[in-house]
Amino acid sequence: MAEEYEEVLAKYIIEGENYVDVIVYVKPESNRTMLTVEGGELVFYTREPAEKGRANASLVHFLSRVLGLPISRIDIVHGVRDKVKRVRIYDVRLDQVLSKIAKAIASQE
Numbered sequence: 001m002a003e004e005y006e007e008v009l010a011k012y013i014i015e016g017e018n019y020v021d022v023i024v025y026v027k028p029e030s031n032r033t034m035l036t037v038e039g040g041e042l043v044f045y046t047r048e049p050a051e052k053g054r055a056n057a058s059l060v061h062f063l064s065r066v067l068g069l070p071i072s073r074i075d076i077v078h079g080v081r082d083k084v085k086r087v088r089i090y091d092v093r094l095d096q097v098l099s100k101i102a103k104a105i106a107s108q109e
Contacts, residue, residue, distance in 0.1 A: 003102070004102075004106075005102035005106060006102045008037050009037070009098055009102055009105075010098065011040075012024065012041070013094065013097055013098055013101070014094075018090065018091060019088050019090045019091070019092070020088075020089045020092050020093070020094055020097045021077070021086050021087065022063070022086075022097065022101070023042065023084065023086055024043070024044050024059065024085050024087060025041050025042065025044070025083055025084050025085075026043075026044050026046065026050075026056075026083050026084075026085055027043060027044070027045050027046070028046055028048055028049055028055040029046075030045035030047060031045075031047070032047065033045060033048075033062060034108050035062065035066070035101065035104055036105055042101075044062065046058040046059065046062070050083075056080060056085070060074050060075075060076065060087070063087060063089065066101060067089065067092070067096075067097065068100070073090045073092075074087060074088070075088050075090075076088075
């Protein structure tokens, strides 16, 4: 099941030199906190409101937990005040991020 998501996720996860960027649409004030593929997009639902960086912090903490990385290796590099974010994850490989995110999405269904 996770393999199906890897194909879709490949459009939203981009490898750079010593980092991987993840493009994700954030929906704050949701009923639960989860990452999913919806309408062909990577979407993060969070219970946190979009104020004082709470939804952004929720996204960073969620990715930290899913990827097994410290939050110090994850930054929002674009879209801090927008719903579409570019999250940069340092010192990882593309295949690691794709695999772990795909498994996290598959396990929530």
